[in-house]
Amino acid sequence: MTDPLLVIARYVARVGEADTVRALLAELATASRSEEGNVSYEATQDVLAPERFVIVEVYVDDDAFAAHRASEHFQRLGFGEIIPRLESRVVQTFSGATRA
DSSP: OOOOEEEEEEEEEOTTOHHHHHHHHHHHHHHHHTSTTEEEEEEEEOSSOTTEEEEEEEESSHHHHHHHHHSHHIIIIIIIIIGGGEEEEEEEEEESOOOO
16 A cells, blocks of 8 residues: 655746636646545645745555546646746655545
């Protein structure tokens, strides 16, 4: 049995792109939550710096995260629409995620 995987992504939108990134992240979150291996997916926007976003995702294992990245919705929304609108992007993965 493999450990659950926690993914934390930190995005900074380019000037003028925060509203579009927020809307696209909402669409991506909805689609991602329907994935078989997704445990949770939350996209948040910084109250004081609205160009900054934090996405917190939990997957049942590494394979589920790989399937997420290969999914049609991530390819279209993530790689095709969101990432080009970012100034910076940092993604960290952690094993052994637990849920309270």
